[in-house]
Amino acid sequence: MLELSILGFLYEEPLHGYELKARIQALSGHIRPVSDGALYPAIARLVKAALLEQRTEPGSGAAHRRILSLTETGRTELLARLRNPKDTEITDGQRFFTLLAFLRHLPDRAEQAAVLRRRQSFLDTPSSFFYRDGEPVRAEEAPDVFRQGMLRIARATGAEERAWLDEAIRGLES
Incomplete structure (x- = not known):
């Protein structure tokens, strides 16, 4: 999900690493914090794969800032990931929210609807946190208030x- 977030935010505008990290943190919240040890290697992989470009600009002080932007290949990759999300990006609630954050970038409304239909199909499959005799336990049947x-x-x-x-x-x- 980290790479999808990087591609998605940079699809919207070029950013420096600190601002990109702040946006990813705001999206994922306390559930999945992003560390520099995860973010910067992911950025390096995406640069090496020619999905991102980086340039140096003067900072507000003496330090220069690396500005990241999406390449045309990166834009194509983001759209492909949005069109065909992994199963875990449909079934995991937090990953699905990340997908939703960028689904608007997919220009074809029918393709957007197809992604939502996959989530709908997943939700229509009976499930529970708990099972008894192979059957999902309903709230009214649970053994305790928790x-x-x-x-x-x-x-x-x-x-x-x-x-x-x-x-x-x-x-x-419609």
Whole structure:
């Protein structure tokens, strides 16, 4: 998801590393903090793959800043990743939110809707955090108030997400 975030934010405008890190941190929040030890090697890989360019500009003080921008190859790569997200980018809630943050860059509304349909299909598959005799445990059947809470919150969140997906897909297909 780090590379998708880098490509997505740089699709919008060139940034220096510090600003890019701040935007990624704001998107992923406390759930998945990004360290310099992860960010800068990822940037180096993307530069080596010719997906990013970097140039040096004078900073506000004495230090120069490296400004990162997306190459045409990087733009093509981002759009390909948005068109065909990995299964984990559909099934993992935080990864899906990262995908959603940049899905607007995909110019074809039908392709955007197709990605949302994949998430919709995933949500329509019965699942639970807990199982009994191979069957999902419903909130009302959970053995304690804590598991009941987990299941009720997940059910409410899922219902709201399904409603939004239906609305968004209708809007994209109209």
